[in-house]
Amino acid sequence: IMMLNEVGLDPGIDHMLAMNLFDEIRQNNGTVESFESFCGGLPAPQFTNNPLRYKFTWFPRGVLMNALSEAKYLKEGKIVNVESGTLMQVAEPFEVMPGFNLECYPNRDSTIYKEAYGIGSAHTILRGTLRYKGFSMAMDTLIKTRTFQIR
Numbered sequence: 001i002m003m004l005n006e007v008g009l010d011p012g013i014d015h016m017l018a019m020n021l022f023d024e025i026r027q028n029n030g031t032v033e034s035f036e037s038f039c040g041g042l043p044a045p046q047f048t049n050n051p052l053r054y055k056f057t058w059f060p061r062g063v064l065m066n067a068l069s070e071a072k073y074l075k076e077g078k079i080v081n082v083e084s085g086t087l088m089q090v091a092e093p094f095e096v097m098p099g100f101n102l103e104c105y106p107n108r109d110s111t112i113y114k115e116a117y118g119i120g121s122a123h124t125i126l127r128g129t130l131r132y133k134g135f136s137m138a139m140d141t142l143i144k145t146r147t148f149q150i151r
Contacts, residue, residue: 040130071106091136
């Protein structure tokens with residue numbers, strides 16, 4: 001019997017690629033000092049014609065829950081906590097290639113991956129979400145005006 005489960009981008013393929021990379025580093029007697037991974041369901045730019053600059057490519061409630069969630073990550077050896085409801089306020093520009101106008105913010109609790117990935121030597125561990133610039137400001141406005149509430 002063959003069983004297939006849904007292994008999407010996040011979580012899923014990102015974890016497999018990370019573990020593959022860490023295994024290769026270990027095989028070459030290296031250590032991981034810093035790990036940052038960002039994923040995001042980014043629509044083609046011509047389809048970002050709304051204030052969020054986003055199209056719901058998965059469960060909309062999940063996107064909203066994530067925006068309201070708290071986050072925790074390790075940065076230069078120190079734990080950083082982001083309180084629930086303030087996540088969109090810590091979004092930062094993400095520069096990867098000219099022409100991409102992106103921002104990023106932490107995704108839930110990244111600190112659990114220190115043990116799960118076996119990267120105890122890492123002083124920075126951050127898993128984050130990518131969105132087009134403007135998403136966080138629009139979403140933060142929706143949160144502050146209580147336009148939506150998750151129960």
